[in-house]
Amino acid sequence: MIEHVLVTGGCGFIGSNLVDKLIEQKQPVICLDNLDNFYSKERKLLNIQTAEKSDLFTFIEGDIRDKSSLKRVFENYKIISVIHLAAKAGVRPSIETPSEYFDVNVTGTLNILEMMQKFNVKKLIFSSSSSVYGNNVKIPYHENDNVDFPISPYAASKKSGELLTHTFHSLYGIDVINLRFFTVYGPRQRPDLAIHKFFKLLYANEPIELYGDGSTSRDYTFIDDIVTGIISSLTKLNNKQNIYETINLGNHSPITLIELIDLIEKTTGLTFKKNHIPMQQGDVDRTYADIEKASSYINYTPKTSMNDGLKLFKQWYEKTMV
């Protein structure tokens, strides 16, 4: 039987970029995704258009909340590792529908872990988030910092996921790397995220909403660097036994909202119209990754500057969205 990596949420932004890279490296992939309505289903199907040309790729439309269809996936295919990206993402909408976030991000993650235990699959990468750090005062954020103070249901659901992966590591010896992603951007980025949203409004000549005084900052990390970090983590997992690690994947180079706006204007040659509005509940003031552990443990070095990353985003945006 062919050995597959199961990528949950493989039609999404990070998932589809990862799947393309795995296929390029000749790794058979099962992509499980329910094409949820957080954003356009058509966009998600476009994301996997290239992968679908390969015999190494299998797409299964299914929901991680549905245990019986999840079981069929594990029965019908030989899964050797799982990269679990499926989730309801986004901080602000999680405040509106917290129980949905917990159903998918916590119960869904528990279902994946139960299947892994049942079918003796021992290698898991879990997609966590910088949001678990809440409004950590100490910067940069280090993996050993206390993350018991989330300020959104989304952040709490990701922290809960980390607790579950530890539980199953401890009980059943599932090897785990939790990756805490820091604001990822690049081609196929989710439309609700700042850079994508800003390009859309800029090209439509509509005003953007500028939260607070624009001094909040984010450690924007380019998608190719994130994909490289995920694949290095998978290699590490496959080559080592009995591991449970949590690793930041960030850029270690935060920029403020004002600086981001300035950089986008320079990249596009256009000028934003701005509406100033108060800071939103649940949003953290800053994110800033300490990436020493990623560097020493999985040899991770982010290579894409914000200037280059925005140019690549612009190329993709103009080709596919305008």
Ligand SMILES: NC(=O)c1ccc[n+]([C@@H]2O[C@H](COP(=O)([O-])OP(=O)(O)OC[C@H]3O[C@@H](n4cnc5c(N)ncnc54)[C@H](O)[C@@H]3O)[C@@H](O)[C@H]2O)c1
């Ligand atoms: N993009 C970021 O900046 C960022 C930062 C930190 C963490 N993350 C995490 O990384 C992962 C991927 O994020 P993304 O930005 O690619 O989001 P995305 O929304 O583009 O991708 C998530 C995918 O999961 C699928 N999905 C949702 N609910 C599902 C369910 N019940 N069953 C099966 N599939 C389901 C969606 O259809 C989507 O294709 C998520 O777990 C997210 O929380 C992302």
